[in-house]
Amino acid sequence: MRPFTYTKAADVNAAVQEVSTHEGAKFIAGGTNLLDLMKIDVMRPAHLIDVTHIAHKTIEENDKGGLRIGALVTNNDTAYNELVEKRYPLLSHAILAGATAQLRNVATDGGNLLQRTRCYYFYDTATPCNKREPGSGCSAIKGYNRDLAILGTSEHCIATHPSDMAVALAALDASIHVTGKDGERTIPILDFHRLPGDTPHIDTNLKEDELITSIDLPAKGFPEHYTYLKLRDRASYAFALVSVAAALELDGTTIKEARIALGGVAHKPWRKPEAEAILQGKAATTENFREVAEAYLEGAKGYGDNDFKIELAKRAIVRALEQALKMEAAS
Amino acid sequence: MEKNTVELPPTSSVTLRVNGLSRQLNIAPWTTLLDALREHLHLSGTKKGCDHGQCGACTVLVDGKRINSCLSLAVMQQDKKITTIEGLAKEGELHPVQQAFIDHDAFQCGYCTPGQICSVIGLVNEGKAKTMDDIRDLMSGNVCRCGAYVNIVKVAQEALERGEIR
Ligand SMILES: Cc1cc2nc3c(=O)[nH]c(=O)nc-3n(C[C@H](O)[C@H](O)[C@H](O)COP(=O)(O)OP(=O)(O)OC[C@H]3O[C@@H](n4cnc5c(N)ncnc54)[C@H](O)[C@@H]3O)c2cc1C
Ligand code: SF4
Ligand code: FES
Ligand code: FES
Numbered sequence: 001m002r003p004f005t006y007t008k009a010a011d012v013n014a015a016v017q018e019v020s021t022h023e024g025a026k027f028i029a030g031g032t033n034l035l036d037l038m039k040i041d042v043m044r045p046a047h048l049i050d051v052t053h054i055a056h057k058t059i060e061e062n063d064k065g066g067l068r069i070g071a072l073v074t075n076n077d078t079a080y081n082e083l084v085e086k087r088y089p090l091l092s093h094a095i096l097a098g099a100t101a102q103l104r105n106v107a108t109d110g111g112n113l114l115q116r117t118r119c120y121y122f123y124d125t126a127t128p129c130n131k132r133e134p135g136s137g138c139s140a141i142k143g144y145n146r147d148l149a150i151l152g153t154s155e156h157c158i159a160t161h162p163s164d165m166a167v168a169l170a171a172l173d174a175s176i177h178v179t180g181k182d183g184e185r186t187i188p189i190l191d192f193h194r195l196p197g198d199t200p201h202i203d204t205n206l207k208e209d210e211l212i213t214s215i216d217l218p219a220k221g222f223p224e225h226y227t228y229l230k231l232r233d234r235a236s237y238a239f240a241l242v243s244v245a246a247a248l249e250l251d252g253t254t255i256k257e258a259r260i261a262l263g264g265v266a267h268k269p270w271r272k273p274e275a276e277a278i279l280q281g282k283a284a285t286t287e288n289f290r291e292v293a294e295a296y297l298e299g300a301k302g303y304g305d306n307d308f309k310i311e312l313a314k315r316a317i318v319r320a321l322e323q324a325l326k327m328e329a330a331s
Numbered sequence: 332m333e334k335n336t337v338e339l340p341p342t343s344s345v346t347l348r349v350n351g352l353s354r355q356l357n358i359a360p361w362t363t364l365l366d367a368l369r370e371h372l373h374l375s376g377t378k379k380g381c382d383h384g385q386c387g388a389c390t391v392l393v394d395g396k397r398i399n400s401c402l403s404l405a406v407m408q409q410d411k412k413i414t415t416i417e418g419l420a421k422e423g424e425l426h427p428v429q430q431a432f433i434d435h436d437a438f439q440c441g442y443c444t445p446g447q448i449c450s451v452i453g454l455v456n457e458g459k460a461k462t463m464d465d466i467r468d469l470m471s472g473n474v475c476r477c478g479a480y481v482n483i484v485k486v487a488q489e490a491l492e493r494g495e496i497r
Contacts, residue, residue: 006360006406032402035363036383048360050407080459100472101453103384105396106403236471 001038008050012179012211015051020181020209022047027211029072030106032099033115041125042132043116052108056213059083065219071110071212075165076101078109088217090226090247094168097230100237110212113166113176113192116203117159117267118239119148130156131200138200146305147241150313151266151297157200158303161193161268162239168228170261170269171245174217180210193268200267222247222259227323229316230263240264242313244320248284255279255288258321260296265313272296284325286318293317345406349374350418360406365389367405368415376416376445380474387473390446390453391415397453399472416445419452427493428452431486439477447473451487460491 009015019025024046028034037043056070059081067083078084079095099107121127121139128137140148140158148158166189174189193204206212225248232238243263249256258279262270275295282288293314300310342357347364349372356371365382368374368391380388382401389401392414419426428451431437438444450473460466466487467480475483 001361003359004361006404028404028407030402031404031407032384032399035402035404038361039382048404052407076457080457100387101457101469102387102390102397102399102450102472103402105453106398236468 001035002041002044004045005047006050007047008053011054012056012213015049015054015211016179016181016209018047018049019211022049025049027051029108029111030074030103031111032103032107033111037116037123040123042123051110051211062216064216066221067217069109069215069217071214072108075099075104075107075109075112078165079104087223088168088172088221089223090171090221090228090245091165091168091217093226093228094164094230094243094245097228097240097243098164109165109215112163113169113212113215114204114206115161115163118162119159120144122159131159131196131203134199134201141303144305145303147239147264148303148306149266150300150302150306150309151262151270152195152268153266153301153303154196154198154200156198157196157267159196159200159267160264161203161266162264163269164228164230164240164243164263166193167243167261167263167269168245169215169217170271171247171259172217172221173259174215176212177214177216178206178210178212180207184213186216189269190271196267203267220249222249225250225324225327227320229320229323231312231316242309242316244313244316245269246317246320246324248321248324250284250325253284255282255284258292260292260317260321262296262313262317265300265309270296284321286322289318289321290314292321343406346409347372347405347413348411349413350415356405358405360404362405363401364391364403364405364408364413365400368400368413374415374417378442378445380442380446385474386443386446387450388443388446390449390473392449392453392456395453395456397450397456414449416448419448426452428486428490431489432483435482435485435489436479437482437486438475438479443473443475443477443479447475447483451483451490454487455490455494460487463488466491 026045028048057072059069062068079092121129127139149160169189176187227246230240230243245261247259258276342359378388380386384399384402391400
């Protein structure tokens with residue numbers, strides 16, 4: 001690792017103040033993504049601000065009948081929290097489908113949202129990568145791209161966002177609270193991550209000086225019909241090739257509301273509300289599920305090695321909705 | 332002769348509570364907990380496999396929870412209770428999970444074993460594994476290149492049944 005200086009922030013204001021006054025400063029929470037990338041010289045902060053001592057470490061009911069999860073709560077403490085397990089089991093399952101117990105014991109929810117892509121070339125400093133070094137080119141588009149995106153890509157980057165948690169948060173319409181030097185604001189989860197466009201080095205709409213303080217879940221948690229389906233090369237401890245967070249609200253066999261978010265296919269968790277609406281008021285049948293799946297993948301584009309993901313994603317959507325309907329929570 | 336040197340930020344005094352002892356170290360902020368344990372405290376029982384959170388060889392217990400010491404800065408672990416493989420045996424007697432690894436022949440080369448043992452203890456503390464599949468899933472952060480998995484799972488199952496924690 002390159003040398004850096006270190007400081008511990010006592011509270012949110014101190015953290016924001018520190019980050020705004022230090023050139024090349026970064027927050028560190030669990031460190032499981034940042035230190036990994038610093039060891040291979042992909043990230044090179046000159047100053048680290050330890051935010052693990054600030055408040056925002058609890059999970060509480062918010063004033064809108066939902067839950068407020070502090071940004072510094074660990075992934076495991078979130079997944080195993082009683083309220084989350086009972087009211088938002090989709091979120092628990094998605095978190096537990098990711099990483100390992102050791103990692104989830106320290107990884108925080110704020111850090112999870114900001115983890116960086118797992119594109120091989122991003123990790124390999126010997127190859128061009130627009131995300132790592134703007135303007136150097138994208139090695140993946142004509143290279144090995146089996147793991148990479150099929151939706152919302154650009155000619156500059158086809159990376160995916162690797163988080164499982166974020167996919168469930170997208171299906172649940174979560175919102176992210178942040179504090180920066182200009183004050184507080186709330187960012188809906190679907191506006192939090194960006195598409196690569198011609199600035200793939202910018203992953204999210206969070207500003208450099210902003211700290212994530214908490215994540216809000218709306219009251220509706222779909223505890224009766226949900227699934228997090230994660231398809232990967234081995235059954236545990238691997239990133240998703242395609243994942244689906246699916247949730248249904250039913251009236252008998254008629255669908256009142258359907259939520260579908262995809263992971264492993266784009267630079268952000270992929271939701272398409274106008275496609276979800278196809279299911280509204282319809283019967284919960286495989287044919288209708290397939291129709292939604294087709295609509296979700298409209299405009300998808302493969303880059304050779306990852307062509308298979310288009311059909312895989314469609315089938316995953318159908319299977320996830322069937323599982324949610326029959327309520328077999330699997331991952 | 333021109334020398335290409337940069338000034339390193341100063342080391343600082345860091346106090347770690349390891350295996351019940353308070354240990355003061357003078358280390359740079361980029362020293363990982365793993366390197367602090369192995370290189371500075373000479374507790375070489377905790378192993379470095381990948382150094383990237385992928386293999387679990389560096390697993391230690393921090394306040395009873397298993398973590399990858401390679402992906403954590405030592406300076407961030409002050410005031411916490413750190414337990415390594417060296418701290419498990421008490422009064423000359425092996426920890427039951429250590430003994431179980433011998434009884435079940437749950438290793439070959441032994442390189443992954445300190446991490447596996449700490450991980451099994453963490454698994455028991457977490458109390459979430461109910462089935463054999465749960466054990467396999469929740470132990471997947473510990474890779475064994477000798478493939479001693481079958482017997483490691485047996486150790487974990489037995490430890491969960493006993494439910495003993497120390
Ligand atoms: C081997 C391995 C396998 C993994 N597998 C999976 C997987 O299958 N699925 C999955 O989803 N994830 C997986 N992960 C990723 C893991 O979930 C992330 O590393 C973790 O969630 C990051 O959280 P952290 O607290 O450690 O973040 P850190 O590493 O501390 O920080 C990450 C980034 O977020 C910033 N940051 C942290 N907290 C805040 C905050 N409150 N406000 C603003 N900025 C902040 C930091 O500056 C940094 O840029 C894996 C990781 C490893 C090493
Ligand atoms: S896909 Fe994005 S992250 Fe991967 S090489 Fe291309 S620019 Fe870099
Ligand atoms: S050395 Fe830490 S996980 Fe491999
Ligand atoms: S016993 Fe050799 S790696 Fe596990």
